[in-house]
Amino acid sequence: MNGELAELYQEILLDHNRHPRNFRVMADASRCVEADNPLCGDRLRLYLKLEGNRIEDISFRGVGCAISIASASMLTDRLKGASVREAEALFETVHDLLTREPPPGLAADLGELGSLSGVCRYPMRVKCATLSWHALKAALAEESPPAVVSTESNGAQAS
Ligand code: ZN
Numbered sequence: 001m002n003g004e005l006a007e008l009y010q011e012i013l014l015d016h017n018r019h020p021r022n023f024r025v026m027a028d029a030s031r032c033v034e035a036d037n038p039l040c041g042d043r044l045r046l047y048l049k050l051e052g053n054r055i056e057d058i059s060f061r062g063v064g065c066a067i068s069i070a071s072a073s074m075l076t077d078r079l080k081g082a083s084v085r086e087a088e089a090l091f092e093t094v095h096d097l098l099t100r101e102p103p104p105g106l107a108a109d110l111g112e113l114g115s116l117s118g119v120c121r122y123p124m125r126v127k128c129a130t131l132s133w134h135a136l137k138a139a140l141a142e143e144s145p146p147a148v149v150s151t152e153s154n155g156a157q158a159s
Pocket of ligand 1: 041066
């Protein structure tokens with residue numbers, strides 16, 4: 001990654017952390033999952049309102065480090081109005097971006113989410129970045145999702 005791109009990515013992350021999008025409690029959410037990363041102290045609650053197979057509305061609240069907040073902010077920004085299928089596909093893509101050596105060009109295709117691509121070099125930060133995505137996956141998977149997914153518990157382990 002060249003210096004200019006790294007700087008741009010840094011700017012995007014900082015902006016989402018300072019001004020998180022969709023940062024609110026949703027009173028009429030159809031699904032709500034809390035995601036806990038005790039290693040860092042990130043604790044986020046993701047709210048979804050589903051209409052058929054579409055994400056009508058999505059928001060989050062909570063406390064966490066800059067990476068976890070920025071990642072959740074970009075998640076909600078990107079998926080409002082998306083279909084469940086699109087959301088599941090995006091989970092897989094972002095998970096690859098964060099945990100593997102992503103194929104060239106993947107980060108560029110992801111728009112702002114590409115700014116998370118540097119995170120895979122910092123193993124401690126990967127759980128921060130994937131946290132809200134695991135909440136998303138759990139929320140989409142079943143009508144009564146687990147109340148909490150944790151990066152450290154055995155049942156619904158997130159990595
Ligand atoms: Zn964190």
